[in-house]
Amino acid sequence: MSEYIVSARKYRPVSFGSLIGQDTIAQTLKNSILRGQLAHAYLFCGPRGVGKTSTARIFAKSINCANPSADMEPCGECESCKSFSEGRSYCIHELDAASNNGVEDIKTLMDQVQIPPQVGKYSVYIIDEVHMLSAAAFNAFLKTLEEPPAHAIFILATTEKHKILPTILSRCQTYDFNRISVPDIVRNLRDIAVKENITIDDESLHVIAQKADGAMRDALTIFDQTVAFCGTDVKYADVLKNLNVLDYEYCFNLTDAFLSGDYASALVKFDEVLAKGFNALYFVSSLSSHFRDLIISKSGGIDSLLELPDSLKARYKEQASRCSMQFLYDALSITTACESGYKASVNPRLHIEFSLMKLSFLNGSAGVSVQPVAARPAAAAPASPAPVAPAPAVAPAPVAPAAKPSPVVEVKPSVPTPAPAPAPQAEPAPAPSPVTPPAAPVESAPAEPAVRRRRPTSTASLSLTSMKEQKVAAQGGPMAESLDGGALPSDEAIMEVWKSLPAQFSAQPRLANTLSSSKTAIREEEGVKILSFMVMNVAQQQWVKERLLHTLEGRIQTSLKSAKFRLEVDVVPDTEMKKAIYMPEEKAKDLISKNDEVRKLVEDFNLDTK
Secondary structure, X not given: OOOOOOHHHHOOOOOHHHOOOOHHHHHHHHHHHHOOOOOOEEEEEOOOXXXXXXXHHHHHHHXXXXXXXXXXXXXXXXXXXXXXXXXXXXXXXXXXXXXXXXXXXHHHHXXXXXXXXXXXXXXXXXXXXXXXXXHHHHHHHHHXXXXXXXXXXXXXXXXXXXXXXXXXXXXXXXXXXXXXXXXXXXXXXXXXXXXXXXXXXXXXXXXXXXXHOOOHHHHHHXXXXXXHHHOOEOOXXXXXXXXXXXXXXXXXXXXXXXXXXXXXXXXXXHHHHHHOOOOHHHHHHHHHXXXXXXXXXXXXXXXXXXXXXXXXXXXXXXXXXXOOHHHHHHHHHHXXXXXXXOOOOOOHHHHHHHHHHHHHOOOOOHHHHHHHHHHHXXXXXXXXXXXXXXXXXXXXXXXXXXXOHHXXXXXXXXXXXXXXXHHXXXXXXXXXXXXXXXXXXXXXXXXXXXXXXXXXXXXXXXXXXXXXXXXXXXXXXXXXXXXXXXXXXXXHHHHHHHHXXXXXXXXXXXXXXXXXXXXXXXXXXXOEEEEEEEEXXXXXXXXXXXXXXXXXXXXXXXXXXXXXXXXEEEEOOHHHOOOOOOOHHXXXXXXXXXXXXXXXXXXXXXXXXX
16 A cells, blocks of 8 residues: 555645745745845744745745746755755754754754855755744844854744744744635645546535635645545535535525524524534524625625635525615624624523524514414403303404494404403393393494503513514504594693503513603694603613604504604703712711711711711
8 A cells, every 4th residue: 555645745835836825925035036135034924824834945945946947946956955855955954943942952053053054055944833932042042043144044934923022023024924715725625636536516625615714734634534534526515514514505594584584494494403413603603604695795896705616606696686785784783693692691592593583583574473462362262251252243243344444344353352351241230131232342342442452462562563563653654654644632631641651561560660750741843742751871762762662652642543743762861860879988978968966976976987
């Protein structure tokens, strides 16, 4: 069996032209050799696996090459190039600072620097991971690094530039290596796959490149791992399985579910992802990246920000065309907020599932919120003791719409709910009395059943139904149009309706207390009565404006039967806020100011009130 060499070593760059993603640095080094402007010390810094040590080796070979090309590439045939390739060069030295980081090691290096090269012009010293040198070793190295012999050139390489002393940095020419882009990694991997007779598609190469995070060495290592798992015929599904990467298909299907309001499918997909062993936070991060790519696909002229194969770019464009920019913006804000609050959540899975439900309701799907409302009357019907009562209520129903088309149709769904209500009133009366007047309650009390019908859903001010009502009212939808006109309400009528609001929010004691205790003021502007009420701080004001103001205003307009009314919320001025006394010193001062006997007692005994 032949000796196997990993791709990271087998396909390591041996010339400036084979460097990937560092064209500017390669051109600068070649120009310095061509013009004879070589510095005595260089510092190569950057992330791991981007070619720092490889560039240092190529640069060292080019400096001592006897027959460089016109483009200043090492020939690979001269004695200097051959000796370096075979590991027996006496003019190019490599030192690992991680294992030789003491003062004695640096002293040995300083002694070695004094020896002139046997072949070539320069003795090149490549010190890798130079940030691992101790502070004493750095200080011992300063003088030699500043004034080395004419034949000595130092090339320092590090991944952590911030750990190097400023006195070292000032003595070196610094070259910052960049992360290698995904297209460059894909292009190099495709060339290697062709040389190795490996069949692999572009989607798989992009997954490997993104997993490498800009490091070519990591990409080659992952490529070898994938080939070891899949063989010479690499499939996209096998790559995902081997690298434990979430398939793009999940994000596309989830977005379709969000657009259609199908929260059940979204929850099932999330459960499938967890069942496959993926981290829940990684799942949310993938969703955020998916919405980001959709926003870029929808925005024209910035397609270069998408590091994806052409087939996936087409899919992103197609799905982005079905999404509004507002939906994508709101969706991205929800997923990023879910990521930030994940670690602080007591129940992380519920935290993510709630975010998925919010994403499903962004388009205002009414089918989800109507089902719980319809289920309540159905559950209440069998609880009523008299099953005969609903039967006569159904009989007059078709007669009423013939006389009044729209108002009576709205009252019909509320007729089954008040049916149990007259039953307790009829208990003290004889049995035949509730049977004879079934038609009268339907016509005489249409308003009360409507209020009772709405009260269970409207008290939950944060429910999806009320949120939808607020949006419709804010946009001038059907609810706002139905109250156009009407007489200008009086101040007494407005205050009477306002005082009745806290009772409607009895299920929320804090909100009811805020409404009942807040200061109010009524004014008239441009033929509209405006009621402003005060809250304690700006946070309460913002919460009321976003989630409650339209609901309260709509209820008051409905009760007044007039659209010439508006509701505003203000913050109590600082001058009217009473200063709260918390500290013992403040309590003592307040007591002394109000009670002369206490003040005299403190003065006579010279008591300390602090």
